[in-house]
Amino acid sequence: MNTLRQSTWAIPGLLALTTFTGLILALVAEGIWDWLSWALEALPVLIVLIYWNTRPRRL
Incomplete structure (x- = not known):
């Protein structure tokens, strides 16, 4: 009976x-994309x- 309970919770777990x-991976990817897009926007100024x-310099 104990193994039945464990296996029942295996799929939802x-x-x-x-x-x-x-x-977590989506948040990390979004953070990387935000940083990358900011860097690409700042590139022409740089x-x-x-x-x-x-x-x-001309004298």
Whole structure:
């Protein structure tokens, strides 16, 4: 009887575990995407700043 109870909770427990793991992975992926999109938006400004500070100076 004890093994029947354990096996009955195996599937809901597994579903809860995979759902929780999927939620964590989705949040991590969203955080990575937010950082990546911010970095891509800042890239043109960074290129201009690097060019402006490394351009040859005229006397």
